[in-house]
Amino acid sequence: MTTAETAIRISDLTVRYGRKTAVENATLTVDRGSVYALLGRNGAGKSSLVRCLVGQQKPTAGRIELFGEDVWKRRAALMERVGVVSEEADAPPEMRVAELARFGASLYSRWDQPAVDDRLRRFGIPSKAKYGDLSKGQKKQVSLALALAPSPDLVILDDPTLGLDVVARKALFEEVIAELADRGITVLLTTHDLAGVETIADRVAILRDGRLVLDEEMEALKSRFRRVRFASQPVAFGGGNLQTAAVRAWGAGTEAVVSNYDELAFERFRSASNIAAAEIAPLSLEEIFIAVTGEGAQS
């Protein structure tokens, strides 16, 4: 893939805090115009990776490029093209929303104030309100409105649904992010709202204990994961061609999450194992995530 087609390129990224490794040898690329979901449990290293991604933290090793430029060296210039919604509510609490907008307008070469006003109106946030007086969800909404005002080419959303109610979450995914995707703006988001992200993400990556254990297109991911239940008898999966992400007892039989499901291969496995009947079902992103990162997950 050429630099012109790549919005984000992360190569061998490692972040350490003393002896603790937060991110280890992560390598990924995000195509322009795609929606990329970075998933992981709490403490998996998502925020460390995002801080490095926006040039706020120097990685212990590795390199990050946005639009082909080193983000650590060219952060200030690159931020003209990047809208960031941080995990923490980081705006000064004493400032009013309108003041925050004016401050932002004085820093960017492009600033769409009507779009800011429109979004704030839709979110129901008065511009005279002090940032510190807003709820957690409203703070996220203000941050989002401000991040989108300079018409960025890349939007990085670090847990944007934190504190949002169900309606606001739905609106975020179905209206805001979908609209960005429609306009060809690259979006990278981290979130725990897997149902929300499932419908809009083009590609998904999962971090587990700082290591990138999965990074692929959403459709391909969902097509290769299946839940397989054998109700009548216990089944041993070792030695076959099927790879399992999780296996557990299910009644008198066995339940397994197969991570490389293929009809032909499964039929071969079934006949070889003398199994009469099996129940096969697709998995939601949430189920895949649990299978990959949960307690019973197999590396």
Add this chain to the structure above:
Amino acid sequence: MSKALVIARREIAEKKFVFLTAVAAAILPFLATLLPLARNWSRQGMVAMTGSILATGLALGLAVVGGASMIGRELAERRLSFYFARPVGAASIWFGKLAASVFIVLAAPAIVLVPALLFAGDQWRTFGGGQWSALGALALGSVLLLCISHMVSTFVRSRSMLVVIDFVLAVAAGFAIPMMIRPLWNGMAVNTVTWIAAGLAAAFVLAVIIGGAWQVADGRTDRKRSHAALSRAFWLVMGIALLCSAAYVAWVVSPKPSDILRQLDVQSAKEGNWIFLSGQAPHRSDFVAGFAYDMSSGRYVRVNGPSLVFHSGTFSRDGKTALIREQLPNTRPTQTSVLLIPLEGDGKPIDTGLTADWRAPIVLSDDGRRIAYRDVTGILTVYDVPSKRSLVSVRFAGWPQMFFVSPDVLRLYSVGDSAAHEQRLKIEELDVRTKAILQTGELRTQGDGVLFSVSPDGSKLLLRSFAKGGNGTEPAIVADARTGQRITTVVQEEGSRVSGAALLADGTLFVPVVRNGQVTARFLGDGGTVLREVPLGRGERAYVAAELTGNRLIVSIAPATPAEGAPKTYLLDAAGGRIIRTLDSLGLFGDDPGSDPRRGAPQAQPLLAAMTRTEVLSWNPLTGEKKHIAGRYQDKESRKDLLDRLMR
């Protein structure tokens, strides 16, 4: 730059409540005049005082809070990403925040202070110095405090173990700076100390500014990395500043004798070729350097300069040991430690363990093992150097001149008025073994003041009396040095004047008699018998500059006015009563006056410290050989001015 201003404006806008508080505080001094307590004050004075206190408190408080919250608080609360997520350079973030903090720290107190000062007018007085310097000190102090607060806030909030290294380095700097300043302080280089202190303060502010810029650029939103970046840049800049200061101090305190040009002073040992030389070197500010200098070899030992300026250093009888008083740190300015320097040895000072006021009369025994001094409270002490303990301490009312007759016997001479126009020289001896003072004699004469000296062997003394406007009735008396019993008395003769009498080593009295502007050297034996007379030439006064072996004298005659020509110097044959030859006319420095009244023994090959208009040199009057010691030029600051400044 414009983005820095945007950030500064935002930071100031966020803290606008500070200015509202300042406006409210500005009214308080005027309200204070309504208090019953204020009735004893003028309204202007009350407003000025209250305004000053409030402004000072506000400035210092804002400096502490502003410094702590400038970067450290936002780092700890993870709010610095607000700036980093925007297209703003690290330098703009830092300098914008710094400019806003400095503006708030200076402007808010000004809101309180300016109305008060305008109202107070001339009534406003500071406790010392001018108003502007007080305002400047407050402004600089506030900025310094802001910087300190920023550093401490960053270090503490980072929760990094690096703080231990910072603490160790801060303690090391805390020790290094006084050690660096001390030699300057001992050399009374007050201006240099002030400039170095100001320079280090400026370097500190610069280090925080550079360190802060690097902290934001390299540390960004990472607390520990931010701490490390600030720490690294700060200590690098401070390290360079300290090294430069140390190098400058090392250069200032290391002039050679030949570098000395200003405020020169020379004292010669009574015997031998060592002299004390003190003064300042050009471009080394006001540091007063001091040396014990051997005129025969050019070898020198550094000694405390101000000690020499105050003539509180002295040589041992043989001129081979120097006694120096050096100011002690953390004590009263007059308190000094007494050091002995073996000049013929390695020249390393030996701390005697004795402390004494620099004004206290002090003498060293001929064997260099005992020191006698009379402190300002009137206690006379004999101190044993090897054992570092006092052998005897007794009360002694007068300010004595003294010498050790033997290691156990100290002879004391003290002058006092016994009646109107009558002077009394009291002679006493302190026996170290019995710890008792015994009066052994006294000598009285008419006059308003006396000078006296004792022969090198301590057996005879010469007393010269003065009346207002000239000689006393007995201008020269030779007496027994222990009992004061008169041996020879020179009586004032009508139409003549005695000037600069000297008791020679063989007991002969040299009396220069001035009659009608003509000087005649008269040599008297015991009882006042005139042995010889030598006409010398025209002049106002004459004195013996040196006594040589073989009854030879170096005598200088000073003219009454410069219009009458240059001083004349002669080599005289005292025994033969003739001028051997006329010598170069050089200004000669006097002997170490010290507290030991004994004259030096005759020298075979004397080297005299002399001066011309442009240099100080050593001079052998017998061979005419001259060697350069130091340069010399007159500058605007007179020696009296230097003394006045040092006394302050």
